[in-house]
Amino acid sequence: MGSLGSAYCLPLLFLTLQLLLLLNPSRGQDSCFEEEGGVEVFSKGVFSNFEYNLQESLHFASNSSPSTTDWTLPPEALTISTVSLCEGQPCKPCIRINISVNVTGLPKLKGFMVQGLELNENTFHSFRILKKKNAKTGDLWEVRYDCWTVTPGQYLSVTLTTVPNNDLSISKMYYICDRDAKPDFQYDHIAEEKKIEISVPKGPDVYVRLCYQANICEDLETSGKKLITSSQNASLSYENLLPCLCIEAFYTYPDSKRKKECPFQKHPEPYIEELLQVSVQEIQHHSDTMTVRYASPCPLVPTVTSCRKQDGKCIPEKKAIVKEHGREYYLESADRDHHLCFKFSLLNHSLIKCPDRRDRLWHMDVKIQLTQLLLTISSTVPASFSAAVCHQNQQTGACDPQSLIYNISTQHQVRSQVLQLWLPRPGIGDCIKVWRSDVRFSHQHLICSFDFSHKHLGLLALATSLVVFTLVFIIYTSCRRIWKIFTAPLWRRTILLVYSPDSAEYKTLICGFADFLHSILGCEVILDLWDMNTVSQIGMLPWFYQKRELVSERNGKVMIAWTRRSMSMYKQWKNRQVNSIGWKDSTNLFGAAMSCLEKDFEVQQEHKNLQHYTMVYFEGLCEKKDIPKCFRKISRYRLLQDLYRLVSHLQDTTYMSPPCLIKAVAKYLMKKLISSEKRRGLQHHIELCKNKLGEDVR
Template sequence: MQANVSEHHPAVLPYELLLPCLCIEASYGHQDGIRKKICPFQDQPEAFGPDLWSSVQFKDYSNSVKAEMAMALKDRCFLHPTASLCWKETAAPEAICQDIPNATITETGQEYILKEVDVNPQLCFKFSYKNTSHIECPHQTETAWNVSLRATFFQLHVNIRCHIPASFSAALCQKQPRGLCELEPPVYTVTHPEGSVQVDLDLILPWRALRSCLLVWRSDVRFAGKQLLCPDVSHKHWGLLACGVSLGLGLLFTVILLIRWGLHRLQRDMPSKHYSRPILLIYSPDSEEHKQLVCAFAGLLRSALGCPILLDLWELGHVGRLGIMAWMYAQRELVSQEQGQVLLLWSPGTAHSYELWHGKEDGDGGKAPEPHDLFGAAMACLQGELQGAAGTMKQSDWVIAYFSKVCGRRDIPRALRFLPRYRLPQELPGLVKVLQGPSSSAPNWLHASAKDLVRRLLKVERRKGPRSRLYHSWRTTTERLRTSSLIPLTVAKPRKPACT
């Protein structure tokens, strides 16, 4: 911006931002005239302070996996502010950011990098220049770990969920009048080992005073903010808790009288020590709710029979590293070595997956599933055992179970009808005997639990559409399987090679 100035015509120079590098240069109009430059605001931080930081562009490069905070600056005046770390107790913009001692950051080409730090939206950069300062927090809002607190009678239950290798510490603290919380020993520590799989770490701390709070922080880095968690001590909450405790004390005598009877029932229903043959559970993922019911059924078998249940949903980390095909074949080899069984859990979606596995397109133009699908891997493994050239295969090595009122015995394709089939919960005792031996028996509660599982499964299927449409599509699919020209899996003399 240029303007001519005379004694009777002063000039007015507009500006966008009042910065310390905003200067005025004056000179005479003739060539090679003397020039004079002044920067009137460079030593007046009270004047340029508000505009200075709004003119700076901040770019965040922080990485929680590498435990590194990094921020790049781009400003008009090429300033070199100092930087340090500070911690906000809350994520609110107006929250005070408390300085962290010995956390000064060195600038490298207008980039500020600090290693061995727990990246958190509340752990921020504090930039300072000539008595002015600015707080800039990491732009990413997600954290590599989070913590939750639940209070019970005289105990604090701490749950830490993380997906990076790290160590965490927790300790009780007492709130002070100024809002600080003074830490009290001992300090409890828990560690997540190497790996990127998300895990839950749990700590149980004694709780002796209602006004006590909890400090939790990451302890394997140099710089980390301490998260403050205080239990809910509202009158309503503790009134309910006191009522529950009183009721529990009143029933204590009755519970003591029932202990011997309960122990007797528990010993009777506990699985025998010889129940050790593993079971590989195969299913088709009809829906997220269906997968939850599969997990529930697997938990029932494990609790009732006391044998290992091999389920991909319980080993997602292992499956992710190996791949579903390699995991399936490895588990089948283990089951074969331990003389266990493969249990194929049949459902309305299984026939459709079976048809797709044979490469048939359905009426909606669907495509065959990916070759790394669990159900497809299981069918390929079964077909390989039937058509192999070495060894013999017992029919009880593979077993089919289906839930009544959801599908029937005739809904299983002809190619698989040579395998033992069991209707649940009616034929549950027979399934238990074939899975764990003729002398085995199911505990009394297993039958009732299986019936409840059937009711839940029916509710899931009804949410998908009217019941008549469900059975119509299911029958249509199975009829196409019966009348199609597919080559059946069965052969005259089935034999079993290794799946690998």
């Protein structure tokens, strides 16, 4: 092969080294680094742990003779680093080659050959180091070669091969860093997602980050730096878009120069409002000084003034001078009041910051007397207060004093005091003005006369009229109720009567009891014996469901007449023995009723509301022990002994009358019932049923 300087030979060398990298893909680090200690002063030469012969600036050589062993060089056999050669000025970057090979299993090994090619400059470097004959060595051969002077900002391809086993090789690609180079990048702002997409061209790895540019570029709290490898993108998020938001990029090696772009600094106006909201902190009070801190990540400085809120506007406080200390703005001799605010102005934008409305040091209360007004002031700090009667100007809003100014002060160094001040009674259209007088800036609180009426006679007349009207209304309503009780049927309730058909005599008793409820108590009674045509047409079960819905709509009652025979039939129904000998109801009346009502009981018990159900049983035909447990939560009445209670119960659920009226009318009706033919007929039917029950038992 020709000399190193031959022009036609360099492309061939480049292609050959690229083929070597493909055959042996071991690569070095993608970014350069500098040895500890900064610029290192060293003597150029070779250092090894064995005696050697060195040959430099060799021609490119390739030997493809086969190897006699399967052993391969590990990646750590070849390491590359950058040092600075300062033999002259200025210093130049120089490549240091370190070789470390365990030669166990390589008895014929004589040395190493190293070849390097700067890809951009197309410059070839090489050296060969051979062990001298009879030189003593161990199992680990170590060589440090100082050094190749190279051009920064490009890649260097380095190949290490063994001699004579030159097919045992390793190749690495190494980037020669340029300390003066800055990484290039492109960005895309996605405003709706509050993030910035950043991309870098092909080359060494790059760190990118977002920062706020002040004296230095400070990191964002919500975003850190990200590593971008060659031809890849990174997405950086931000929380607040401020005019000093910048993008910064730098290489991964130490002391890399940084490239920074601040795309929002040229036109900061759209972002000033958000900058003020982020930078202005809460207002603090120290003694009589009102302080606010402006902690801005950007170097823009606003103009700060004081203003007073009035009618939705903030009117400038001309006499107030806002002082500045560092990043804090404060106003001295000011009361803690939400009307006094700070105004921050920057590039045609402004932000008004006021104290918290609840953050007050004193409160007042006013009570009107016959001839005077009592003003009570509660203060948590030592302070002085002034008050006066004034007349408000409707055009300007000012309140000019109409009386002397009354002053009062708390004791010094005493907190949480209550002060009382007597003022003359204000006239019509006058107001009371109260303010703190020991500070320069205090809000004047106005309490106008329309807030409390001084026309006591008018109030008394109005109250008397209301009381008289209320009494007349109550008396009129009560009289109407009493009149309705004595003149109209009181218990016009819809009652669904459910029974067990024990016998023909018992059916006659049920019909008599239904007639008693209808004719004496005025109830609308639903009974299957009175509606047999409909029952025969639609069936017993649909008839019961239809009538149950009607009772529910009319807010009526389901009245169950119970007997000893009902208990036995209920047990048979629970066991579904509807075809047993004891079941004498050919139309399945009792079973239809129980099937319909059982679901209602489950729902009602769940809501603890059983007032729509009532159970009655006749004396001698049933006892309380004969009633199932599931029915014992509803009202039970023993007839005719509890007839008075039953009447009272029906009356109470009908008109919601006062208890005294219920008892009075119930007693009146009971006297009527005692002498009625209906009651005597009902008692006669009960006796017949008792006799029938005795015969069945015998």
